Every structure is written in C-alpha cells, then in structure tokens.
Amino acid sequence: MHQTPTAHVIDPGSGHMSAATGRYEKRISDLAGLYEDAAAFEAFAAEDPARIVYAVHEARPLQSSGDLIFGTTWMQPGRIGREFFMTRGHIHATANRPETYYGESGEGLMLMESPEGETQILEVRPRVLVYVPPMWIHRSVNTGGTPLVMSFCYPCDSGQDYGIIERSGGMATRIVADGSGWKAVENAAYRPRSLAEIDAVLATAA
Numbered sequence: 001m002h003q004t005p006t007a008h009v010i011d012p013g014s015g016h017m018s019a020a021t022g023r024y025e026k027r028i029s030d031l032a033g034l035y036e037d038a039a040a041f042e043a044f045a046a047e048d049p050a051r052i053v054y055a056v057h058e059a060r061p062l063q064s065s066g067d068l069i070f071g072t073t074w075m076q077p078g079r080i081g082r083e084f085f086m087t088r089g090h091i092h093a094t095a096n097r098p099e100t101y102y103g104e105s106g107e108g109l110m111l112m113e114s115p116e117g118e119t120q121i122l123e124v125r126p127r128v129l130v131y132v133p134p135m136w137i138h139r140s141v142n143t144g145g146t147p148l149v150m151s152f153c154y155p156c157d158s159g160q161d162y163g164i165i166e167r168s169g170g171m172a173t174r175i176v177a178d179g180s181g182w183k184a185v186e187n188a189a190y191r192p193r194s195l196a197e198i199d200a201v202l203a204t205a206a
C-alpha cells in the first residue's frame with residue numbers, strides 16, 4: 001500500500017505548517033540546566049515559567065525506516081543572562097543519521113559538536129540551508145531580535161539522544177551576546193568525552 005503524497009504550506013513568520021501530524025512546545029520550565037547562569041535562569045523561570053521558548057510543527061510518516069520526518073521549529077528571541085535562547089540539543093540516537101535545516105525567517109545559528117569535541121558553527125538566515133552531517137551533536141540558537149523559524153528534515157529512524165550533552169556538562173561552546181551581535185565562548189563546565197564514550201557513539205552508527 002503506497003502512502004499518499006502530501007504538500008505542506010509553511011508560514012515563515014509563525015512556523016505553522018499545514019497538515020502537520022504533531023506539534024509541541026518547550027517552555028522555560030522544561031529547559032532547566034541548559035544555561036550557564038543558573039541564577040538568571042531561576043529568576044526568569046520564576047517570573048514566567050510558562051513562557052514558550054520554542055515550538056515545533058512536524059509531520060511523521062507511518063513507516064519506521066527509510067522515510068522522513070520534517071517540519072518547522074519556531075524559536076522566540078531572548079536571553080538568559082548573556083546567553084541566547086537555544087534548543088536542548090541532541091545527537092541522533094542512531095548517530096549516523098543526518099539532518100537539514102532551512103532558514104525561513106529571523107537569524108540564528110546551528111551550533112554543532114563532534115563526539116570528539118570539535119565545534120562548528122553555521123549561521124542560519126532566510127534561504128540558507130544548513131546540512132548537519134551524520135555524527136554531529138546539534139543545537140539551534142536564536143541570535144536575533146525576532147523569532148527564528150527554520151524548516152527541518154531528517155530520517156524517521158534517527159531518534160534523539162539528549163544524554164550526550166548532559167554527561168559532558170553541556171556543549172563545549174556557548175553562544176553569548178557581544179554588543180549587537182554574538183560570540184562563541186568556552187563552556188567552563190564542559191567535560192570532554194572519554195574514548196570509551198566516543199567509541200560507544202561511533203558504534204551506534206555501525
């Protein structure tokens with residue numbers, strides 16, 4: 001039985017995608033532990049715990065392999081202390097699965113880290129497509145003053161592993177305000193992965 005082809009209209013401002021099969025939101029209260037300035041986070045969360053930081057529309061297929069998951073991420077502008085709003089970040093649970101992101105509106109960046117700890121940063125803006133190759137941890141950051149909207153696409157058997165970032169005390173690099181722009185700074189709490197952990201990640205790709 002073939003699935004029926006579909007077309008989806010994306011609103012670049014709101015990130016709404018027609019005929020999505022799912023939608024979820026991440027609120028400030030869901031994002032404890034991500035930001036370097038714990039006191040600033042607590043103050044922000046106490047003031048407005050229900051504040052939405054990002055929202056996702058997605059279409060998930062019926063099949064469990066060989067198919068795609070695609071949709072949009074809408075991210076509010078804002079900062080906790082000097083650090084810009086960002087997604088939780090993850091590596092795909094099957095680590096050799098890639099992903100693309102396409103800028104719909106706003107400006108931001110894709111912060112990526114290899115299991116070995118190399119950082120790569122690519123800016124996202126409208127009409128820029130960012131390719132996240134297999135094996136890269138990835139996190140989106142809204143560095144602008146308006147919502148950042150991106151559409152994304154990845155294999156439906158990728159899965160998301162958030163533990164890899166938690167175990168290393170965050171990603172190696174943080175994105176912080178610098179005048180009217182941004183800069184990358186070292187995360188002082190970062191603990192590089194052991195060879196055993198790196199090998200375990202690489203093994204999921206075998």
Ligand SMILES: O=P(O)(O)OC[C@H]1O[C@](O)(CO)[C@@H](O)[C@@H]1O
Pocket residue numbers: 056072073087088089090099139140152154160
């Ligand atoms: O799952 P996270 O790391 O919170 O970030 C959400 C982003 O990642 C995705 O899961 C896609 O990989 C999208 O939902 C969104 O772009």
Ligand SMILES: [Fe+2]
Pocket residue numbers: 090092099138154
């Ligand atoms: Fe992903």
